[in-house]
Amino acid sequence: xxxxxNILAPLLRRLNLLQPEAVRYNDLKVYTMVNSITLSTDMNTxxxxxxxxxxxxxxxxDKMVLVGLLKGQVTVATSLAPDEMADLPEGVSEGSTxxxxxxxxxxxxxxxxNPKSQWTVFFNNNQQIMALIGAVEIDPGLAPENPExxxxxxxxxxxxxxxxxxxxxxxxxxVTPLRKEKGGVR
Numbered sequence: 001x002x003x004x005x006n007i008l009a010p011l012l013r014r015l016n017l018l019q020p021e022a023v024r025y026n027d028l029k030v031y032t033m034v035n036s037i038t039l040s041t042d043m044n045t046x047x048x049x050x051x052x053x054x055x056x057x058x059x060x061x062d063k064m065v066l067v068g069l070l071k072g073q074v075t076v077a078t079s080l081a082p083d084e085m086a087d088l089p090e091g092v093s094e095g096s097t098x099x100x101x102x103x104x105x106x107x108x109x110x111x112x113x114n115p116k117s118q119w120t121v122f123f124n125n126n127q128q129i130m131a132l133i134g135a136v137e138i139d140p141g142l143a144p145e146n147p148e149x150x151x152x153x154x155x156x157x158x159x160x161x162x163x164x165x166x167x168x169x170x171x172x173x174x175v176t177p178l179r180k181e182k183g184g185v186r
Contacts, residue, residue: 034125035074037067043113043173046121046166048076059173064165067121067130068180074123074130074159106162106177109155112136113171121166128160132175 012018036049040056046065048055057065057076066077111119111134119134132155155175157164162177 035123037074037076037121037123037130039120041118043119044168046076048074059166059168061167064167064176066163066165066178067123067159068163069128069159072125072128074125106157108177109173109175111153111155111173111175113168113173119173123159128158130157130159130164131155132157132173 009018038047038049039045040047044058044060046057046059046067048057055076057078059065061078063078068075068077109132111117111132113119114136117134117136119132121130121132123130133152135150135152137150157175157177161180163180165174165176165178167174167176
């Protein structure tokens with residue numbers, strides 16, 4: 001049967017002597033969908049896109065929205081208020097705290113939000129990188145005969161190294177990388 005199915009049947013189909021094979025549902029391969037993230041167009045909500053669902057996380061709350069990795073998948077949680085972030089106490093090594101997110105994971109990004117700006121975030125699974133990409137001076141009246149060039153700003157965050165906290169305060173998105181404790185969950 002396998003000789004017919006694997007060798008003879010494709011040859012007979014090419015010669016139009018055999019009808020195309022109907023694909024059965026059980027024969028299809030299933031691929032696990034990798035989570036993704038994006039911002040709403042008004043930049044007030046971060047969405048985690050997970051298996052056909054878009055889970056909203058408001059950015060204008062008192063607490064940060066945290067973006068990180070859990071077993072290679074991008075995850076989002078609402079957790080820390082700005083005063084809950086901890087600096088490493090003097091005389092305490094990084095390995096002795098448990099589950100702490102510490103300041104100093106990188107430069108905080110302040111992305112202006114106004115009618116002429118647009119920002120988005122995405123997650124690259126292969127590189128384990130979250131990117132914040134946007135432009136501040138987008139002119140909606142671009143004329144095709146005299147186009148203005150838009151220079152995008154790109155900020156990259158290695159989620160295998162940091163957890164990223166995002167909040168919207170007034171007319172700015174604040175993106176704060178937080179160091180993971182050395183012994184923390186990856």
